[in-house]
Amino acid sequence: MEIQYGNPFALNWLWLALACVVVIVWAAVRMRAKLRRFATANFNSQLLPPHHRLRTAVRTVLLLLTFLFLTIALVDIRWGKVWREVPQKGIEVMFVVDVSRSMLAEDATPNRLSRAKQQINDMLDVMAGDRVGLVVFAGEVRQVVPMTNHYDDFRRSLKEVGTHSIRRGGSRLGDAIRVASKGFLSKTNDHKAMVILTDGEDQESEPLKVAKQIHQDQGVRIFTIGLGNMSEGARIPAGTDGDSNYVTYDGQQVWSKLDGAILQAVATETNGAFIPAETKQVDMASVYHQYVAKVEQQQFETAKINQYEARFQWFVGLALISFLCEAFMTHWLPTSSDDPVQAEGQAI
Incomplete structure (x- = not known):
């Protein structure tokens, strides 16, 4: 039989129970020693009768059993799996990641693309119930993960994303927005958010025009996260093996800067938000709760979940029984008024 422990750290309370046992045994030994010094052995049985x-x-x-059962209840032991239907509620979030070569610039550590993937994972950590999808783009666009609520599968696919994911170089942000808008499952003009992670570079794909159109037609709200240094920029590595060569054009090294203007405009026109992460570490949990989570939620189909059955209530019941038995002990065993010494005193 498989057993699951919801809160194994509660077992540390057993150390307190062990300490109580030690104190009780020590007190009993001390009392017995004092009685031997106070009176003879045959009189001890009258001072402290067997009952x-x-x-x-x-x-x-x-009392110790009560404490033990309560501790086991806190451990939250579970066994025996049962199927339960759980209502699903949330929004649809399509992540759009720029995988063009400029995303290898190292002004964000270790580079812009790795930082973008980290930020998505940070956001997934606080999402619950939302469907997520993944689109990558450079000179062309590809949907990597269709809408799903299986976050582990999503993370595995995200981990494999790189500049190799798209064969054609360039940066077609408008095309990416158009393709990503077709990946939503909901047909209503609500409940949909698009999170774009890019350095903002674009090759005349009209991202602002496309964004305004899909917001009008589908109600998609777009949240843009800008990566890269906005003022100085950074050089673009020519390879992925950590060598010191950089991309050049007409004999000059190419420097890539964050273009925040286009990302700001796209977010504003779609009732979203622009987060200029640049090269800083951003609290993506706050970004999700402050912006993305405020998109109106919808009711998804009910999911069936196979989970362990909680059994803590059994041990709470046993603890209650033990406590009540201790409380009423005086009614079940002879009291001190039945002691022979006291009885003799009353007879005199």
């Missing part, structure tokens, strides 16, 4: 010791031992065991 009194039994009652104390049983109550101690019951």
Whole structure:
């Protein structure tokens, strides 16, 4: 039988239970030693009759069992899988990643493309229930992952993305927006967001015109994340093996800068937002909650999830029974009024 532990760190509470046992045993030994010094052995049984010791031992065991069962309940032990239908609610988010050679510029560490992939993964960490898709572009466009809620598969595909993903060089941002808009599953003019990660370079593909059109036709809101130094720029490595050669044109090294103007315009015209990440580390969780998550959600089809059944309530019940038994011990075992010493005193 497979067992799952929801909160294994709660087992550390057992150290406290062990400490209590040590203290109880130490106290019992000390009391017995004091009684031997106070009175003879035959009189000890009258001062501390057997049923009194039994009652104390049983109550101690019951209290320890209560603590033990509560600790096991906190561990959240689960076994036995059951199928449950879980309603899915969220938005559709299409990630559009620039994989042109300029994204290999190293002004963002380790380079712009790696930073873009990291930012997508950071955003996925705080997404729950949303569908996600992936489109890459350079001189042409390719959809890598259709809309899905299987984030692990998405991450594996994202990891393999690189400049090799597109054969034709260049940067056609407008074409990328057009192709990505066709990947949404929802037919209503809502619930759709596009997140574009690029340095903003474009080769006359009219991204602003295309963005305005799909926002009008489909209600897609576009959020642009600009990568790269906006003022100085950076050289573009000629290879991917870490050599010191850089792309040249007419004998001069090519420097690539972030073009934030076009990205700002695209975001503004589609009721989205422009995040000028440049070369800085950006808290993508905040970006998601502050901007993307505010897109109106929709109800997806119900999903069936096979999950372990929680059993903590069994141990809570056992803890309650142990506690009640300890509380009513005085009614179940003889009390101190039945002690022979006290009875003799009353007779006198």
